[in-house]
Amino acid sequence: MTQLSEAPADLQKRLDRAFNPRTVAVVGDKRAMGYLWLNCMKTFEGKVYSVQVDPNEIPGIEAMRIPNYKNLVEVPDDIDYVVCAVPRPIAPRIIGDCIEKKVGGVALFTSGFAETETEDGIAVQEQITQMARDAGLLLIGPNCMGIYNRRLGVRHSTDQPAGDSGNVGFISQSGTHCINFSLVGALRGVKCSKTVSFGNAVILDAPDYIEYLANDAETEVIAMYVEGTKDGHRFFDVLRGTARRKPVVVWKGGVTAAGSRAVYSHTASLATAPAIWDAAMRQAGVVQAESLDETIDAVNALTYCKPGTGPRMGLIAMTGGQSVVITDAFERAGLQVPLLTAASYEKLSSFFNIIGGSYRNPLDAGGTIGMGFAPGNLQKLLDILEEDENVDAIAMEVGASFIARRLRENPAMLDQMVQTLASHKERSGKPFLAIAHPGHVEDVMADIRARLIARGIAAFGSFQAGAQALRRAIDYWRSRQDLN
């Protein structure tokens, strides 16, 4: 719902200013919040200004060596981005100041508007909406956390990484999910380019932000958490157009009846029937996810696996038991585990250790590849699966929790395996993913996954997670291919 009366290209330019600010003003930060916003901006490369009138708050701000002004209009600089954290009754005045100051954009952290379903809340929301609309002010929110730009260090959580660039954009009505995506994602290899939490979306709504990220060169994959949208048809059109250019992952909240009731009191959005939502997303060619974990996993499969459209898996597991359940997991995700070619079997028979192992596909290969630590044979297996024309994609169980003590004592053991997998990925044209289960040694297995991700290898915590993420990525690339 673009209320700004301007061409999309102009909106893009104005969003670009707010998303890539050179100056930021924080209005109304407080000691009681631990000066959250000013602390978030400590990583910001540009200039930060504070606006605060309360004499009890000013010394704390000045102690942070941040210049404070009593009025936004007095700040002796153009302001590209404002975070406003004042109480609701003050919000209209600050919006007025933003208009007068001609700021690039303002994120209104202040809440207590239409989402409260109270007369007062609705009235003040209407007031600030009208003000922003009349003046063409780029208002984000209210009831939101605003922008995170990793490269420039504009943050909305003090735990967010900063200073280097990322390639995944995220938009969310909910501030919590926006922050969690960036934080949990960072732990698992997702590097955010730009994210925005936009709350009640009174001026700019999801489609505006999606279009912005679709045109943003830094952003290669777009993910989002949505609970509903005011103009579903535009949302659908923008998703369909964007998914033809970049992978889009949509995590919908409030799918169940009780969930949709919670949506209304959260962001005052209307609910649609689940079957119709599902059809719309399929038709738009986006990937659907049902949780933060699924969203992160799908993003990783889209980011780190080579784009592939074939469903036939070559599977490598370390033990007999795992080779059975890895097969179930991939078949259940709608992928296939075919027999290999005669040529592959001939090669495998020449060296595969069949004592406690087997190689029909899945390959029960723990003995053959020394649980992954006999790089020569691991390399051979990967080459055979790479060349096998019955195999479209490869998944491998990495390590095993029962040898974790050896891994902990001698982490160098892992280096060679990671190197073997990384060089395989470089040569290979097929999607490849690794799975390292937490087992009873979560830290060791998490370390393995982190090392793999650091080398650009998609790594997951369970067979199901890996299988479903790969299935989602394959569906996405196939739907792109069907358009040609």
Next chain:
Amino acid sequence: MSVAEVIDNARSQGRTILTEVESKQVLHDAGIPVAIAVLTHDAKAAAKAAEEMGFPAVLKVVSPDVAHKSDVGGVRLGLESKGDVERAFDEIVAAVKAAQPAARIEGVAVQKMAPAGTEVIIGMSKDPQFGPVMMFGLGGVFVEVLKDVAFRIVPLEPKDAGEMVREIKGFAVLEGVRGQKPADLAALESLIIQVSKFIEAHPEVEELDLNPVLAYPDGVLAVDARIVVS
């Protein structure tokens, strides 16, 4: 009459539901394959219409007050001659009057009876967020009991029609089971696209039902149609 005229005419009579005859007329004018029906007001006219369209004929009561025509004796199938049609006309009027004395009877619609084919349903209703949404499913229990349907947002692209048809669990029925020839999927997909275009061109259409559409090995035909306008 153009679509707008048909709709204006219905509205002037205080109706938002187009009759079967009206619905089919506007769809036919849009190039959508429907079994066209002619509204007749007496037995002789019905017999003449049936003769022109060819036997066997089907007669259905046209009344804004009758929701389920066959429940009140308002439908007769497989009429092979002018005499059959004349008798059936009078019997339908009598049966409807007996079952529902207050019902206004505008006349009886005459159409050529279509040969048997695989029954499918194509519908459209409006979603509060996404606007017009099309629905596709197999006729009878597949839709009513098993809810085996596929949805797509209007406007559909050709690939959407293809995916929609293949998405339903009962798709195998259309591919031909128990020795039946496969249905003409290309014709079915093109019908879906035609309906999507019709809906796009007529935003005043609130609901649309083609139920059933008969899918043949060569071609498709909507034998009943219902349009609701705003």
